[in-house]
Amino acid sequence: MFQNNPLLAQLKQQLHKETPRIEGTVRAHEKGYGFLELDNNKKSYYIPNTQMRKLVHGDRVSGILQQQDGKEQFEPESLIETPLVRFIARVAFENNHLVLHADHLMTRNTIRGKVMPSVKQRLEAGDWVIAELKEHPLKKDGKHFSAEVTEFITHKNNKLALWLITLTRHNLETETPEDVQLELLAGEEKNRQDLTNEPFFTIDSADTYDMDDALKISLDEHGNYLLSVAIADPTAYIAENSPLDNVAKHRIFTTYLPNYHVSMLPQNVANDLCSLKAKAKRPAIVCNVMISPQGQILKDATFTLAWIESKAKLAYHLVSDYLENKGDWQPDNEQIKQQFPLLVQMANARIQWRNHNAILFQDQSDYRFILDEQNQVQSIVKEERRTANKIVEEAMIAANKALATQLENTLGFGVFSAHIGFDPKYLETVHKILVDNQITQFDKEALASFDGYIQLKRLTQNNSFLDARLRRYLAPADFTFQPRPHFGLGFKLYTTWTSPIRKYSDMLNHHLIKAMIRQQQFVKPEESILEKMVERRKQMRGAERDLSNYLYAQYLLNKIDEPFAAEIVDINKGGIKVKLTEIGAMAFMPASLIHPVKEDVTISPDEGLLKIKDQTTYRIADRLTVQISEVKPEYQAVIAKPASALNQAK
Incomplete structure (x- = not known):
């Protein structure tokens, strides 16, 4: 009796319209599912594989939360912004039709492709190209992913393919300018x-x-x-x-x-x-x-x-x-x-x-x-x-x-x-860190000043833990026409x-x-x-x-379980980032490989600490020995696990 009931359909439509929407950024997982991260970075929602087919890593979307088997999961409805605009892709063919696999976006979605007439190169499977997105499943009137190939980058068998792809990804030239013949300019001989x-x-x-x-x-x-x-x-x-x-x-x-x-x-x-x-x-x-x-x-x-x-x-x-x-x-x-x-x-x-x-x-x-x-x-x-x-x-x-x-x-x-020293928006955080470490002679005004910054650097130069914690709050260097200090030097x-x-x-x-x-x-x-x-x-x-990350991954691919001396360079909510000090590679130690019991691990990125059973076990700038656990060259990822500590508190 409820089938085709217009009142019920109207009620459903009204309830759907009144359902609160949330928006955030999609973070894809290599296994096909993903998460929606909210802007405050303190909450994320699961996105199942079926919904991820409409999305790519980095998409900014809006949608609703659904209950599935007693758990909340995100259902995307509309696209706000996508990083998949002009992108690098690897060519493939399915049923004699051109398809594209986007590079560096952790997406398993196949993108239907066609070639612009301006591209004269005959494409083969494995070749690399630049493409422009024409259709997204969440765009208005969108049904699937489709794109046009606008430029050819390189054949798959070019030994410089990795170099050319990397340069193109970052919008840099792949070749040196053509040689030119130059003469000394008029007047350049004078007074030399x-x-x-x-x-x-x-x-x-x-x-x-x-x-x-x-x-x-x-x-x-x-x-x-x-x-x-x-x-x-x-x-x-x-x-x-x-x-x-x-x-x-x-x-x-x-x-x-x-x-x-x-x-x-x-x-x-x-x-x-x-x-x-x-x-x-x-x-x-x-x-x-x-x-x-x-x-x-x-x-x-x-x-x-x-x-x-x-x-x-x-x-x-x-x-x-x-x-x-x-x-x-x-x-x-x-x-x-x-x-x-x-x-x-x-x-x-x-x-x-x-x-x-x-x-x-x-x-x-x-x-x-x-x-x-x-x-x-x-x-x-x-x-x-x-x-x-x-x-x-x-x-x-x-x-x-x-x-x-x-x-x-x-x-x-x-x-x-x-260089202005600390980023002004982090001065409050820097001040708190110093006070927590019994350094009380710097107010925010002093921390923003040239002389105050110099004094602080001299005070902390032999404290690698504190110096590393403060380094993450520095502003980037800049170019200017006006004479301005360089705090970093x-x-x-x-x-x-x-x-x-x-x-x-x-x-x-x-x-x-x-x-x-x-x-x-x-x-x-x-x-x-x-x-x-x-x-x-x-x-x-x-x-x-x-x-460098690609080459490191290539080199470490056959070094599984080998030990490397390392230094902790960052601690985030997922685990620890280390530098392998003998070769310069970066590796990540996920919390699950640091300690098997999740509930025993407390990670405090702001404090630069990881605790196990309430005991500080790792600090930023600590030195330790790690073993290579897994290497994923396609993601430039090197996964490590702890071996034996060399020096827990440098």
Whole structure:
């Protein structure tokens, strides 16, 4: 009697309309189901496999809660926003029809595809493409997922496929600009000092060809170090707003990936015409800095347009071996050899000065992937920052600091590197953490100040647990035209100009140096270039991180149950993130692998602690030994479990 009852249908419709809606973000699970996370991140609701067929990871949706077998689960109704707009996909064919599998979105949904006429490449199963979403099941009039292929990326059998996919995912160029023929610009010969007889030399990695910087050092009669830093001068060939300048302005940086890099400038310009190659005459800007025996920069530095000729290309590891009395290598140039002790003394003096007057970072190791001819990882080499690295680093920091002072005093603007310390929205949290640790001399105003931040960093530099907890509340570094402090370095002013072949911001500062030398007017660039620099840096770092994670997963795939020394870098509600200190890989230890009884485990991300049976067992910055439990290359995921503790409370 209730069938086709219009009153009942109307009542159901009214009840459905009055049912409260919730909205949140979809988090997919590799097993096919998912969760809706609310904005406060304190509540989530289960989404069954049947409903996940309408969704992808990252979708922002609205819907209702349903009761199923006494449990609440989410039923999506409408799409608010989706990350599946322009995406990378792997090509497949089902019943001779093109389908696409979206990359990096943890979706098992098959997306129906068609190819735009502009794509001339014949597609085969396994090829990689860029596609644009045309239909979503939750969109108005949507029935299923469908997309159009707009660009071809690479064939499946290309040994660089992983590199090209990663660069494309982060909207970065996959190839270096085409070579161009350049001539020295008019007027660039004028007032350029001939320093080709001076004993400049370069120290770089053995496989570096785009060499930006060369060094020379001597002592004056008072025992002060006279450091000369010569920097390659691409602006001697590249005019402002020229076609090549616009290419560099678009790319902003050279992107360095393992075994592959994409230059900001054409290779013949970066690696030959402008590179400070040994025995080759090159235009340069030379900064002359006087440094006291105590490491303080004395007087104002001078900047000179010059011709230089590097007398040798030296490698970091060989110079370090020589200075650390290892190996048999010897410099074959006596003038260079005589400079080595002075460079070591200068670097040590600057390190001591910065330790007492600015901020020193803890030495961080670099990690280098050794790949075979097919770009498969054979091994991973840990490279410490050795003596030669520190010499070059301190010389560059001194030259950059000297220019920052010059720009402020002469022009009042420049492309400065800035850092405000703690993100203002976290000052209350930082203050509470300090008070909880019996550090009560800092109010929020002091924490936001340059001097207060420096004082706090010195106070916590030997407390790795507290320092690691505070680090998560730092603001990112920024670019600015106005002189502003760099809290992270402990400098009232800082800029960079020593890598103009690789960084567009440094090219801009070269134009400013020339304007000061020639006493010319210089028009400040548009503010939009600063936002572009920040965004491109974020894209570049994302690509570096993603590719490294893929390679780490590939390397660790056959290391199941092998032990690795590790350090805890983060603790979240799901478990512990660790860094494998000998190879640099990140791994995750889920709470279920840390202790079998869920109710015994208490995780406090804000405190950086994990407790088992109310006893603090792990803290952020602790060192321990872990074993590899599982590797999921498709998700760049390395799962670990505890082995034996080395040092529970560093």
